[in-house]
Amino acid sequence: MPRVVVFDAFGGPDVMRLVDEPAVEPAVGEVRVRIEAFAVNPLDQMMRSGTSPTTVPLPHSRLGIEGTGVIDALGPEVTGLKTGDPVILAAVPDASARGSYAEYTTLPASQVVVRPAALGIMEAAAFWVAYSTAYGALLEKARMRPGDHVLITAASGGVGRAAIQVARQIGAVPIAVTRHTAKKDDLLAAGAAAVIATDHTDVVEAARHHTGGTGADIVLDLVAGPGRQHLLKAARPGGTLITAGFLDSRPTPPVPSSTPLTVHAYRSFDHTLDAVVVKRMAAFLNAGVRLGALRPAIAKVFALQDVVEAHRHLEEGLNDGKKIVVTV
Structure with a gap:
């Protein structure tokens, strides 16, 4: 049985x-x-x-x-x-x-x-879970475009690694954020254009440095919690912050009304229960696998x-x- x-x-x-x-x-x-x-x-x-x-x-x-x-x-x-x-x-x-x-x-x-x-x-x-979440958050929700600087927290996790690859597939610039300097080489090998290790570097200053002073076009927050306040400052005015994870169990402070960003919360079921979006996801992800961009x-x-x-x-x-x- x-x-x-x-x-x-x-x-x-x-x-x-x-x-x-x-x-x-x-x-x-x-x-x-x-x-x-x-x-x-x-x-x-x-x-x-x-x-x-x-x-x-x-x-x-x-x-x-x-x-x-x-x-x-x-x-x-x-x-x-x-x-x-x-x-x-x-x-x-x-x-x-x-x-x-x-x-x-x-x-x-x-x-x-x-x-x-x-x-x-x-x-x-x-x-599917990691790559459909990365695709849905970045492309369906945040409307990521070629050339966008994308700041990705918890970048060494499954969704973070997928987001690096999805960003690279369309010509965006993935900037990985990790808590540990020891993970820097691994994330660069995984495709990150740059790595910010917060055990030694301020995420806001580093984000400005890697984006020519403007800040990230898109911030993919896979952690949430109090650290999101710093991420709001790491994005450029008019940019997008999308929260698609909850690794930090502490409360996430509300976004001030004066914040000059578009802020979204994202859950994978927002799209994976929509047959039309799933068809787009499958086409994009299949192409990435076929080209060797997604693995x-x-x-x-x-x-x-x-x-x-x-x-x-x-x-x-x-x-x-x-x-x-x-x-x-």
Whole structure:
């Protein structure tokens, strides 16, 4: 019988357990996917520990907002897909009910995209969440253009690395922000035009320096919290600040009404539940993969029975910002 990861109480990685459950038949407009691999994301950790910004019902809650696999069955009225098609899960908004930490899952056919042929299974498992978030925030929301200077916080994380590559793909100038000077060389190798390490450098002064004194056209804030006040000053007047993460659990001060910026909050489900935008995302990301411009960095691969260890690896920070993948 197929295996599924569930948890009945909030807590550390040990609350997760593997259970056997029958595969569910897809309903009208749905597909069933035989999962080949999934990535472990910070949101999974938050759901499991009870710190998620959304309600997670217990007991028998599931996990997983990202993964890749093969279409196993089609529900009534599904067109454009067939059994055997390799796909990527484009959105799992109800991960607590049918997340990707399983051998099989069902979801609406509109929430899968065809897997790019140039991506291996491990890369495909770790691709969509980071790259669709970076694309949606920078291109759909902030309207990034060639030549724009883009300041990216938490740049060594999965979304930060994706944002560097997405910016470079269209000819923008990604400036990476990290807390640790030791990560500078790695971020330059990942494609950053410049790196600001805040353990030794003032982010506002450095941003002005790297933009010829004007400030960043776009600031992608993947941290939030009190540090956003400095980022507001690092952007040019008339620029855009977009918050697409919440790594800092401290309150984020409100933006003063006098701030000469356009400020947005962004969540990936703003766009990944919109079939029209998903089509644009898939076209852009497929082109980036085909050209070699977009490629996820993977830290370590675990087997499904070792999913508890995979979460420990994430919590201990041993992935160094790269993605953790679990094979099914």
